[in-house]
Amino acid sequence: MLTDKLDLIERMLLVIVIFLSGFLVSAIMQDSGFGIEFPKGLLHSGYNSVPDDRLSENDIEVYSDRIVIKLEDASISEYADTNSMLPVIDKGANGIRIQPKSEEDIEVGDIISFESEYGLIVHRVIEISEDKEGKYFITKGDNNAFSDGKIRFGQIRYVTVGVLY
Helix, strand or coil: CHHHHHHHHHHHHHHHHHHHHHHHHHHHHHHCCCCCCCCECCECCCCCCCCCCCCCHHHEEECCCCEEECCCCCEEEECCCCCCCCCCCCCCCEEEEECCCCHHHCCCCCEEEEEECCEEEEEEEEEEEEECCEEEEEEECCCCCCCCCEECHHHEEEEEEEEEC
16 A cells, blocks of 8 residues: 555656656757747746836826827837737737837837848847947847847837837
8 A cells, every 4th residue: 555655656756857857948948049939928038127117107198088198209000910029919919119219218128120131020129238330239029039139229110118909
């Protein structure tokens, strides 16, 4: 009887070890860039910062028939069905965006729209650094395994300040 209980405990421990090993291997593969995509939340997303508040409570007026957001030079954006920014942004969402005036208007955690050889890309800034050519921004889709490489301020068209679903 005692032997049967010990066998059961050993088998349960083995299952737990196998499960945890698989989870650990998945985390290592994502961090080392093997190209495996995981839904946000299953593993960390590679950044630990969120966008700064660009609107105060006084900039948002709520009425029974409308909401007024006081934001200069804002425009609305639509998004393609790429899944790269899931679960935050995808087709059907409407973004509120502004044009940054300087490099200092961009911070880690911001969602930016930038020009690339593939058109306008919308990804999150995960790092800001400098090299001999000046300041650059590293971006990545929240649901992507790889970053986009160096993005220069001249490529950046918009900063997303709100998303409406």
